[in-house]
Structure formats: structure tokens, C-alpha cells
Amino acid sequence: MALIEDLKWRHAVKAYNPSEKVSQENIEKIVEAARLAPTSSGLQPFRVLVIENQEIKNKLSEGALNPECMREASHIIIFAAWNRYTAERIDKVYDFTTEERGLPQGRFSAYTDKLKSIYLQEDAEVNFAHTARQSYIALGLALAQAAELRVDSTPVEGFNHAHIDQVLELEKLGLKSVSLMYVGVSDPSRDWIAPMKKVRISKEEFVIEYK
């Protein structure tokens, strides 16, 4: 039940206290939850960028739906996914996995050939839609980990993707921003949504059962 209680505790914070910082230890646990997320074929086709630097936060906030929130959060975790699949990227992951597991080289080559035959003939946009979806699982786990630590956070899609990609030169890394997670300490005087009831549709409406 602990996880359910954690999820009931959390809410998408609307304003942070700029003078409060989240500990490095807690940031590392949140990022670790993201790193441990399952991904399609285990490719982990995304990275997280952890921004604490105030100047960079200010720069990134241009064009955001709620720029103040971004500037005042203690940290911004950016989920950025591979802009496309490549043979090199797929091979690198599977060479590493093979080595880590002490398996003979080429153990997964039939499987990676299959992956390449599917992904490499798709447009980059189709690849990115897939890599981006993987990153949302990590965002969800990071939100849950923050809640377990009683660290306030906000999942965010309301930002200027092109601007963030350009400021952080993500193209050079073969990445494109997908979502953000603000992490910090809520400012109760301005976090207007905090006292409101958490609203979800009923279980009856949500679950479609076939017994």
C-alpha cells in the first residue's frame, strides 16, 4: 500500500520556494528510479539532464507555460530521447549487455538484426515517437520515487521544446527534449492547487473488466 499512499500524497506543484534546495542524495535517488525504468528491448533510448544552475534554468524558462515555476524549482530534470535509432546505438547497447552478462559475443545478433530491420527503415519522426514513449515510463517512476521521498515535483510538457534543444545543444547528442520534471519545495502561499482535492475518474469508469 505504500506506493498508493505516495501517489495520493503527490500533486503537480504550481509554485516552488526558490530558496529551498532538494538534497543531492534525493536527486540521485529520483534519477536512479528513471535509470532503472524498463524500456522496449532494453535500449534505454533516452537520457536525463539534471539542471541546478540558475543561469541555465533562467535561459531554459523562456517560452515555458509557467516560466516562474521552472526558474524557482530546485532542479529541472529533462527527459530527452534519441532523435532516431541507428545501428551503432543498437549495437552499443547489446555489446554492453553481452559483456556485462559474460555471454559470447554476437549472442543477440539475430535479435539486433531484427530490431534494425524494423527501426532503421522508419522515418526519424516515427523512431522518435517510440523513443519518447519509453522516456515517459521513466518520468512516471521518477515522479513516484520523488513522492516516496516526500519531495515535491511537477511533470511538464508545457515548454518550448525547440528552445531547450537549442540552449542545451541536444542535437549534438542526438537527442530531443520530451518532458521535464521540476523538483523542489512547494511554496504553499502560491501553490494554489495544493489544497485542492485530487480528482480521478472512478474505478468503475477507468477499468473495463472482462471476467
Ligand SMILES: Cc1cc2nc3c(=O)[nH]c(=O)nc-3n(C[C@H](O)[C@H](O)[C@H](O)COP(=O)(O)O)c2cc1C
Ligand atoms: C506528461 C505530463 C505533462 C504535464 N504538463 C504539465 C505542464 O506543462 N504544466 C503543469 O502545470 N502541469 C503539467 N502536468 C500536470 C498535470 O496537469 C497533472 O498531473 C494532472 O492534472 C493531475 O494532477 P496531479 O498530478 O496533481 O494529481 C503534466 C502531467 C503530465 C503527466
